[in-house]
Amino acid sequence: MSAGWEVVIGLEIHTQLATKSKIFSGASTAYGSEPNTQACLVDLGYPGVLPVLNKEVVRMATMFGLAVNATVARRSVFARKNYFYPDLPKGYQISQMELPIVEHGEMFITDADGNEKRIGITRAHLEEDAGKSIHEGLDASSGIDLNRAGTPLLEIVSEPDLRSAKEAVAYLRKIHTIVRYLGISDGNMQEGSFRCDANVSVRPMGQKELGTRAELKNLNSFRFIEKAINLEVERQIDLIEDGGTVAQETRLYDSDKHETRSMRSKEEANDYRYFPDPDLLPVEISDEFIAAARAALPELPAAKEQRFVSAYELRADDATILTASRALADYFETLVEATDAKPQIAANWVIGELSGALNKDNKDIGDSNISATDLAGLVNRIHDNTISGKIAKQVFEAMWNGKGSADEVIESQGLKQITDNSAIEAVVQKVIDENPSQVAEYRAGKDKLIGFFVGKVMQETRGQANPGQVNQVLKDLLKA
Numbered sequence: 426m427s428a429g430w431e432v433v434i435g436l437e438i439h440t441q442l443a444t445k446s447k448i449f450s451g452a453s454t455a456y457g458s459e460p461n462t463q464a465c466l467v468d469l470g471y472p473g474v475l476p477v478l479n480k481e482v483v484r485m486a487t488m489f490g491l492a493v494n495a496t497v498a499r500r501s502v503f504a505r506k507n508y509f510y511p512d513l514p515k516g517y518q519i520s521q522m523e524l525p526i527v528e529h530g531e532m533f534i535t536d537a538d539g540n541e542k543r544i545g546i547t548r549a550h551l552e553e554d555a556g557k558s559i560h561e562g563l564d565a566s567s568g569i570d571l572n573r574a575g576t577p578l579l580e581i582v583s584e585p586d587l588r589s590a591k592e593a594v595a596y597l598r599k600i601h602t603i604v605r606y607l608g609i610s611d612g613n614m615q616e617g618s619f620r621c622d623a624n625v626s627v628r629p630m631g632q633k634e635l636g637t638r639a640e641l642k643n644l645n646s647f648r649f650i651e652k653a654i655n656l657e658v659e660r661q662i663d664l665i666e667d668g669g670t671v672a673q674e675t676r677l678y679d680s681d682k683h684e685t686r687s688m689r690s691k692e693e694a695n696d697y698r699y700f701p702d703p704d705l706l707p708v709e710i711s712d713e714f715i716a717a718a719r720a721a722l723p724e725l726p727a728a729k730e731q732r733f734v735s736a737y738e739l740r741a742d743d744a745t746i747l748t749a750s751r752a753l754a755d756y757f758e759t760l761v762e763a764t765d766a767k768p769q770i771a772a773n774w775v776i777g778e779l780s781g782a783l784n785k786d787n788k789d790i791g792d793s794n795i796s797a798t799d800l801a802g803l804v805n806r807i808h809d810n811t812i813s814g815k816i817a818k819q820v821f822e823a824m825w826n827g828k829g830s831a832d833e834v835i836e837s838q839g840l841k842q843i844t845d846n847s848a849i850e851a852v853v854q855k856v857i858d859e860n861p862s863q864v865a866e867y868r869a870g871k872d873k874l875i876g877f878f879v880g881k882v883m884q885e886t887r888g889q890a891n892p893g894q895v896n897q898v899l900k901d902l903l904k905a
Contacts, residue, residue: 432625432627432658433588433626433635433636434587434654436593436623436624437622437624438580439580439619440578440581441610442577447468447577448478448551448577449519450477452467460570460571460572461571464574487715488609489527489579495529495530496529497715499709499710499711500709500710501550501551503705504699504700504702505699508697512557513555513556514574518552522699531545532546534596537591543586545584551577554578556571590650590655593650597621599726603725606751614645622640622641623650623657626639626661627661627662627665640674641677653678657685737772743772743776756775763798764804765808766804779795779800794825795825803821806820806831806832811842812835812889813888815883819840849886849894860878875899
């Protein structure tokens with residue numbers, strides 16, 4: 426990237442709300458059904474049918490507004506956004522324009538220098554999703570699946586406060602975490618439940634006026650979002666430095682070719698001819714409704730992270746990892762409650778062995794082969810010196826593969842730690858007798874050889890001797 430340029434990014438995040446039915450009809454929002462089996466007459470805009478607002482989407486939007494310190498409007502209005510596209514059967518989309526339900530929120534990220542940075546949230550408004558055009562497997566034709574038509578969306582629009590692709594991804598991850606903590610969206614990017622448009626522009630460093638922006642549409646993975654933004658930034662800088670100008674347009678990112686390409690010129694709001702929807706009354710929210718939504722808010726990630734550091738004395742980085750998802754945080758707290766070991770030890774096992782096994786098998790914490798209480802059984806056996814930390818990894822693997830609880834694996838495989846001092850002394854003496862040259866070197870001042878002796882003892886005992894006792898007995902006998 427060329428020096429002397431400042432990048433300006435704003436994100437529009439489309440979050441599918443986790444309702445069972447659509448925003449204005451009773452049709453199902455379930456994912457994966459056969460095409461065009463979940464679009465009713467309301468979704469298709471048939472004459473004589475009227476939309477009826479789903480109260481649950483209002484509650485979810487209100488919860489989001491409260492969670493990001495935004496203003497929740499006591500009165501908001503739905504409008505018709507008019508445009509023609511094959512997957513929009515009514516010829517307009519019901520959305521919110523001048524009076525959205527949420528305005529003026531904020532989210533905090535960590536910038537490249539490690540400092541906290543505030544990102545403004547301009548608004549979050551409710552709207553219905555369109556259908557989906559399908560091109561694969563249809564030769565030269567395109568198919569239209571209207572199952573998504575009418576699915577409730579909360580569009581979250583940031584201020585142009587982001588200054589790099591990394592900041593954009595950090596902000597996106599924060600919003601992703603919040604909506605899942607609140608339970609208002611599953612955040613599944615592969616299924617289209619959480620997707621993003623990025624408005625990207627560049628300007629000479631120090632210039633206040635914004636550059637002409639291009640919009641990157643429907644980015645649906647954190648990795649692709651970062652790649653697409655960086656690519657677009659390079660394209661705009663190269664274009665300007667070569668004497669060209671950036672066109673205000675919508676562009677698509679092709680992950681296979683790693684390129685962005687023009688899709689259409691970017692419309693202004695007046696191109697959509699917004700006007701209040703005549704079939705829907707303004708949405709009026711009472712103080713009691715907002716109070717009930719506030720009471721239903723869970724402990725949010727930032728507060729939970731601070732509590733994990735103060736109450737459990739965790740390292741700050743570990744607390745950040747453990748609070749990245751509500752399910753992971755709940756797993757950790759259940760583990761802590763069920764074990765006598767220090768919380769940091771429990772955290773090490775969740776972040777280390779457990780997360781590694783989940784990633785290897787491509788599983789979420791909710792699908793873990795080992796429950797929190799079962800993992801507590803393993804951690805307790807380390808804590809009471811029944812097994813060593815090294816043997817515990819062997820036990821964990823057996824538990825993951827369905828061989829039983831920690832106690833069952835330890836018993837069946839004969840893995841109980843040797844803590845009998847006289848038994849350890851016998852093995853240590855045998856190792857000393859078999860390695861006279863190394864003993865002489867150690868006694869001559871080569872202290873690092875202690876590791877050699879420890880390894881030999883652990884090998885003799887198949888890793889079952891208590892490492893602390895082994896070290897102490899070795900030092901005592903080698904001095905004799």
